[in-house]
Amino acid sequence: MEEKDRKIKVLFKIGFLYHKTAFEPLIKIFEKDNQYDVYLSCKEEKAKFLGIFLRSLEGQILKRFNDEGHQVTTSERGFDVVFAGDTVTNHKELGKTVLCFVNHGSGIKNIMYRNLMSDRKTKYNIFVEGPYREKKLKEKKCLGVSKVYTVGMPKLDPLFKSKRFNRKDILSSLHLDCNKKTVLYAPTYKPTSILDLKDTLFEYTGDYNLIIKLHPYSWYGRYAPHSHHKIFEQRVVRYNHAAIVPKDEHSILPYLFVSDTMITEASSTMFEFLATGKTGIIYNLDYERLKHSDGTPLLDEDNRCFMADAFVHFSEPDKVGTAIAEALSSNPNREKQKDEM
Structure with a gap:
């Protein structure tokens, strides 16, 4: 296949299952576009077993995604674009990629700024809900080499763009x-x-x-x-x-x-x-x-x-x-x- 015909490989790195809601409008858009080859992963979700041991839920969550009609992957390397709902701990394992950060839920906690501050050498394309968040990120001086884009909150699109409820x-x-x-x-x-x-x-x-x-x-x-x-x-x-x-x-x-x-x-x-x-x-x-x-x-x-x-x-x-x-x-x-x- 010629390079010009190659689809752009996109990974939605869900992280925790509840992050998926923030991505769903975006996943839908990318999956409908024939330019993209879209996959979902979910590696961080774990639950306590017997109140002590942590058990990975990756397998059952990927099966759920697959049953919903999505392509899934256990490998997060080799993608042209990676969307994450939080800062990532394994950015080197992702390989060379365009790393996009769409926060799963931006509130008034310090955690996002703290995480970015400790990861200032990783380049994120950070998509935020409005001027308030952009201003905060700049005030905190936690961006490093990252860039910020104000785009709104995709998670809420179904509330205003559909009659599903x-x-x-x-x-x-x-x-x-x-x-x-x-x-x-x-x-x-x-x-x-x-x-x-x-x-x-x-x-x-x-x-x-x-x-x-x-x-x-x-x-x-x-x-x-x-x-x-x-x-x-x-x-x-x-x-x-x-x-x-x-x-x-x-x-x-x-x-x-x-x-x-x-x-x-x-x-x-x-x-x-x-x-x-x-x-x-x-x-x-x-x-x-x-x-x-x-x-x-x-x-x-x-x-x-x-x-x-x-x-x-x-x-x-x-x-x-x-x-x-x-x-x-x-x-x-x-x-x-x-x-x-």
Whole structure:
């Protein structure tokens, strides 16, 4: 085959299964284009076995991708272009390639900047959601030889470019009331509000539907304890108005679509919910006490004041009901702030 007829080999290095949602619109575009030969890999996903041993899930995940109609690979070398949802630890093993970084979820944590700072000699083409992220990357002086491009958030394309979501169908699948307003609770795994809100969240949402969408790490016991999901599995059976999204459902998009407001503390979902135009709620954390093991801040922004004029904030767990009511009320000044952000 002549070089000019050779297809461009593209790898979507999924890393962890939940990263795939961020790539799906891109995967669809590239797979439809005959210029490209597209493959998916997933090497990092592991789960604890017997509470001690880490077991690779690569084989079963690649089978799942293959069943969905994708080409899969266990080798990540020899591709012209590699898309990653996080910084990579094996960039030399990838060989000579164009390395594209589309973050799986850009929030207010420091982790992305820390990872890039320690890998400044690797050239990434970093695609970000907007001027805020581009400014942050430059302020942190963590780019090294990498380049930044503002392109929006491909992950959210299905919310605005398709009619794939149906409110009644989604709520009915969770056995929830289609006539009620819906509250989405989407905490991150660290730092988390789970222990603070585990009881009042149910007590003060009886007039609404409550959907709980946990971070995948809160299910697998690797970076967060299994108690995270057990807390809610034990409680949803006692409250008819509440449902927990199953652990194998990684996409948050259907629940962003059906929810009238969303509660989080430091999850990247706050940016995604902002894009919907609806008002979210942020549970305030003790910013000064949240540190990495080396003493650097866990969060890049103080969540007590971040988006303060656009989203509702609260600090006391028993004020969650008041926060929900406020988020669902009309506030012209808040609408203006959301539009500006």
